[in-house]
Amino acid sequence: MKLAGCGLRGCRIWQKTPVTVLVTGAAGQIGYALVPMVARGLMLGPDQPVILHMLDILPNAEALNGVKMELVDAAFSLLKGVVATTDVVEACTGVNIAVMIGGFPRKEGMERKDVMSKNVSIYKAQASALEKYAAPNCKVLVVANPANTNAVILKEFAPSIPAKNITCLTRLDHNRALAQIAERLNVHVGDVKNVIIWGNHSSTQYPDVNHATVVTKDGEKQVRELVTDHQWLYGEFITAVQQRGAEIIKARKLSSALSAASSACDHMRDWVLGTSKGTWVSMGVYSDGSYGVPAGLIYSFPVTCDKGGWSILQGLKIDDFSRAKLDATATELVEEKSFAYSCLQ
Incomplete structure (x- = not known):
């Protein structure tokens, strides 16, 4: 100073x-x-x-x-x-x-x-x-x-x-997932937290609400408790987040610039200034092997930030459906990395 x-x-x-x-x-x-x-x-x-x-x-x-x-x-x-x-x-x-x-x-x-x-x-x-x-x-x-x-x-x-x-940047996908849940439940997006974007910023990304919660007048509740249509959560919700960019291009005839810029600010602000207690965000970071993801990939994980650093949140339970999704997007990233390195030859 x-x-x-x-x-x-x-x-x-x-x-x-x-x-x-x-x-x-x-x-x-x-x-x-x-x-x-x-x-x-x-x-x-x-x-x-x-x-x-x-x-x-x-x-x-x-x-x-x-x-x-x-x-x-x-x-x-x-x-x-x-x-x-x-x-x-x-x-x-x-x-x-x-x-x-x-x-x-x-x-x-x-x-x-x-x-x-x-x-x-x-x-x-x-x-x-x-x-x-x-x-x-x-x-x-x-x-x-x-x-x-x-x-x-x-x-x-x-x-x-x-x-x-x-x-x-996978914060844009993270914010889109928050918004989809908020619209579904007719609540303010600020009351929804702890969704996760796993993997690649592509159509294989996995928007996960298994650990997400919503603040209600009766206290904090699990998204899966409030959204009783699990078919929507396992299907349309995931697709909506994955394809939101294409939907915006179809509507605007241009890509999603405003929301991308805003989410870039969110990403850097939380990284530099820290995440709120009890809250995590999604960031594409170097894998250390957490959650069975191959080390050396840039992969989107749930992270917490403090004092200018980030840490992958550990200990979350991964069900069989999620495991398959995490593995599929990791496989795509391994293939992309291999192709990119071949372009350097």
Whole structure:
């Protein structure tokens, strides 16, 4: 922290040292929605100054500069500086937090593996820049799809960044699961907690409510006690969460940018500031073998966060239905990782 004047005679306050946040793909839809949230304090707290580094590709340079102009015009009191650049070295220099949104988008007719092969080279270059120029102990959140496997590639080429500092976004799926339960029970989404997204940010992900609860006027109750239609929980609910992104694209003709940006803020805020007591969230993190998931995968687990770190929640009972779902999404991630590494040859 540093001492700063507050504008009143004799008044001095402690002001935190600015945190430098990198957002790649910042001129895109998600980036455009995310950067004002960061500048307003929704990611790191209402008293944390930030410096924004925004990176995009050369064809988007003019649009990126337009985003910078808007940030300046918004006069965010927490925003202490803005860098808008197409130079990956300039973008990565000194960053404390990196939100990796930029990547090759999936286009009509493309298979998931086609996108993966394109993104391997992109993440190799960006990881190398983070490795050389980012601040020590930089925290990384990968948003661009395939997020889990992009994060694995990033770690491969940024070996000095601790494995526990590289994560991927499954908080959007987590929030979607909370919302589906809230709508089903006609309760406020803030009263629903402890859903879990297991595995890959793909159609094999497993939204699990076996341990989820709802705050009611009669106390906290299990979701499975309140939702008596177990056929819905085992079927339509899971599919609705898995396919929500496609549903939004069909409605908007564009991908889900606002909710993705908001969930990226949620992910980083809980990681840095901590989760509430008795509550866990879903994060794509490095597997240590917990719950029988192969070590070395970036896999979504239930985690708790404290003092800038995360821990996989242990000891949850996994029934046979869930076991099969956990294994299926792990198998897909093993195959994706193998394919991604073959692209590096």
